[in-house]
Amino acid sequence: AQSVTQPDIHITVSEGASLELRCNYSYGATPYLFWYVQSPGQGLQLLLKYFSGDTLVQGIKGFEAEFKRSQSSFNLRKPSVHWSDAAEYFCAVVPKFGNEKLTFGTGTRLTIIP
Amino acid sequence: DAGITQSPRYKITETGRQVTLMCHQTWSHSYMFWYRQDLGHGLRLIYYSAAADITDKGEVPDGYVVSRSKTENFPLTLESATRSQTSVYFCASWGQRNSPLHFGNGTRLTVT
Numbered sequence: 001a002q003s004v005t006q007p008d009i010h011i012t013v014s015e016g017a018s019l020e021l022r023c024n025y026s027y028g029a030t031p032y033l034f035w036y037v038q039s040p041g042q043g044l045q046l047l048l049k050y051f052s053g054d055t056l057v058q059g060i061k062g063f064e065a066e067f068k069r070s071q072s073s074f075n076l077r078k079p080s081v082h083w084s085d086a087a088e089y090f091c092a093v094v095p096k097f098g099n100e101k102l103t104f105g106t107g108t109r110l111t112i113i114p
Numbered sequence: 115d116a117g118i119t120q121s122p123r124y125k126i127t128e129t130g131r132q133v134t135l136m137c138h139q140t141w142s143h144s145y146m147f148w149y150r151q152d153l154g155h156g157l158r159l160i161y162y163s164a165a166a167d168i169t170d171k172g173e174v175p176d177g178y179v180v181s182r183s184k185t186e187n188f189p190l191t192l193e194s195a196t197r198s199q200t201s202v203y204f205c206a207s208w209g210q211r212n213s214p215l216h217f218g219n220g221t222r223l224t225v226t
Contacts, residue, residue, distance in 0.1 A: 006156075032212055043204060043217035044157075051212050090156060094211050101172065102147070102208070102215055106156035 002027050004093050006105035014113050015083050021076040021108050023091030031093040033074040035065055038088045038107075047089075050074060061085070086112045117141075120205050120218035127195050128226055135190045135221045137205030145208035146188040147215070148172075148180065150201040157204065163188055195225045 003026045013019055025031065032051050036044040048059025055067040065076045074091060091105040118139040127133045139146065144165050149157040149172075159172030161180040169180050177199060179191045188207075192199055205218045 034214060036215075036217075043219045044206075044215075045217075046214040049214055092215075096211070101159055101162065102206075103159075104149075104157040106154065 002093075002095070002103060004091055004103050004105040006089075006091055006108050008108045009106070010109045010111065012111040012113060013081055016080050019076075019078045019081045019085070019110070021089050021091075021110070023074045023076065023105060025072050025074065025091075025093050027072075027093065027095060029096065030067075030069060031095045033065075033067060034092040034094075034102075035059065035063070035074070035076050036090045036092060036104075037061075038090065040087070044090065047076070081110075081112055083112045083114070086110055118205060118207050118216050118218045120203075120221050122221060123219065124222050124224075126224045126226060129196060130194050133192045133195055133223070135192075135203055135205075135223070137188045137190070137218060139186055139188075139205075139207040139216070141207060141209065141216070142185055143207035143209045143216070144185070145210075146182065147206045147208070148178075148188070148190045149204045149206065150174065150199075151204060151220075152201050160190065160203075192223075195223075197225050199223065200225045 005024045034049045035047040038044045047063050050067045088107045090107045094102045121136045147162040148160040158174050163169045163182040166185045203221045206215045
């Protein structure tokens with residue numbers, strides 16, 4: 001069955017420290033991959049997406065993600081977090097062919113400490 | 115304003131009542147989706163629609179009904195609300211699969 005896994009429910013990092021949020025997927029073929037961010041009380045905003053080509057993709061707010069086919073992973077990174085990065089982060093995938101259902105991971109809540 | 119609008123933002127209803135959540139998008143996107151968000155479950159797909167008059171079930175469709183008579187509107191109806199349907203509901207639209215999903219700001223529904 002197709003699935004998306006975000007193994008970390010909650011992560012706490014210090015302001016200025018680096019960040020990596022993990023995402024693993026289980027699909028028959030490489031799907032389209034997305035990272036979304038949700039601030040409290042808000043909808044979801046797209047951070048970045050991977051369709052094909054360069055496996056390191058740049059997004060908004062200084063985020064980047066690296067697609068690793070061998071590991072079925074699409075981890076999100078930021079070199080230096082800011083207090084405003086505190087939010088919930090969702091990885092999402094959709095198959096390139098077949099059904100159009102976008103499947104989300106369960107999310108990782110990021111807390112920033114001074 | 116262009117975008118995707120959900121209404122109401124907040125709704126409190128009683129068990130057994132029918133309630134409809136509205137979703138309107140101005141991009142003429144073919145695809146529209148309804149998700150519910152609950153702690154520990156992330157976003158779960160309730161129903162989606164690939165075009166007007168075409169709808170399909172998602173992961174958790176029981177207790178919900180949708181319709182799509184016009185491309186821009188995708189209302190979600192809870193026929194007889196239950197406490198387990200207390201949640202935050204998000205509508206989203208999508209032009210094509212290699213483009214991002216656009217989300218509304220959500221409707222927080224409380225069933226008492």
